[in-house]
Amino acid sequence: MNRSRSFPKVFYASLETGAAWLLALVWVSPLVYAFWAAFHPGEYAVNFNLLAPLTLENFREALAQAPFPRYALNTFILVSTILLAQLILCTLAAYAFSRYRFRGHQVAFALVLVQLMITPEILIVENYGTLARINLIDTILGIGLPYMASAFGIFLLRQAFKSTPKELEDAARLEGCGTLGVLWRVYVPLARPTYLAYGLVSISHHWNNFLWPLIVTNSVETRPLTVGLGVFGAPESGVNWSVISAATLLSVAPLLAAFLLFQRQFVQSFMTAGIK
């Protein structure tokens, strides 16, 4: 009796495990394929012979045709500039919204939230005009500027600051802390998980951003990886698949490696950022 009840249970459980694994295999296969193509000579691109010789020639070729290290440096500068500016600007604004009942704070907050819907890439035409007027076309600062005041960051940090006990602030004030001192010594340290979550989401978003950087940049010195890859992979450029795969992997490698190393934090961050 007992066995006959547990057999279907075990059967369905292993069926489900099998299905989960099968879906996982299907899901990674495009990426695995990119690795296959990148590390094998071109003639093995669709010939899955396990004995096919491994090679780094495709990477050498990709690096010879486009300055990917330079693109990577540009992306790195871009992403860190944006993040640094976001952290400072959003912290100040979020503090204002969470602890100051200044005149017009509700209207101001509603106006900030507008950016959650109307992100800068929707307004490419006008924002390009603005950048042209202040002479920031084809600069890394120009790519980053529209994203530095982030409504999403202000919103997340405001939530975090609001949950900080007011008594801690009062205590710090009694100890002689000024406005910025309280912010730096009380609010910022307590909101560390929110900063981590927001930071990871911001980094992966701007590492992957394409349309706006494409419009703003037109030289090797400013182009981030995504735009460099977009220019490289254009079908009319006639490079072969294995080289394109190698170039693709070169551009995603840093973020992919970071993700694989800090998988838990990444997933956790996207969860926290999404729920709030």
Place this chain on the structure above:
Amino acid sequence: MQTNTSKHIHGWLLLMPAAILLIAFTHYPTVATIVNSLFSKGTAIRPSRFVGLANFERMLDDPIFWKVLANNGWFALGTIPTSIALAIVMALFVNRSLPGRSLVRMAYFTPTILPMIAVANIWLFFYTPDIGLVDQIASGLGFSGHNWLGDPRTVLPAIMVMTIWKEAGFFMIFYLAAMQNVPPELEEASKLEGASRWYYFRRVMFPLLMPTTLFVLINAVLNSFKLVDHLFVLTKGGPDNASNLLLYYIFETAFSYFETHFAAALTVVLLLLLAAMALLQFFVLDKRVHYR
């Protein structure tokens, strides 16, 4: 204790740096777009002048505008329900004990952190006629080759499959978070009552996930309007605008044809669509609270 005036001043000072940038790159351009949509294209001899709704009349007569709008609709319909269904299945898979659970979860989530442009590069090869992976597999099974991205009938579905691959894992995260908040007593109780797992999912779990589904749904629709990166690599909107989307059409109009005022009119439509979504989200988020 601070005086009242200094409180107002401090508040505004703290907000100031962010406010300046937000006004410069969100509010000002929104207003400028609406104003510009009412003016004609200026040339060297004829300066730009007020033309009322002429740009919008032209837009309504423009078959490409209707085409891209319809494409946006089909694209959303074709990707979102499937992505959400897959996301729920994925979340159910990894929300219980499973050998190699974190590996499986990682497999589902990895496409999410890749840039769309890299995803498009990988998939472009899958869809290449004859030598591409899809056709190689098809010919192995005895089907003939097909130009997936060159045929107006298959180009949009081909891009949809790729988008689903990219997005399902992202939505899974939200479901996973929601499922972890479902009290385990509910499942135990339904087991004691002899309910099947499907019954439990349909009558207990799924209704509890409703707020998440609405949240994901709205964000997915917003995304479907904002994400056009792949078109640059895969099709450039072709063939014959069969895969063109509104934002890509705005880009083409402004930066390839230099019709900035017509592009402004198109942007106004996009802004209206986003505003409609914003209002919907506002009411939906109100609902969310009831479940909490």
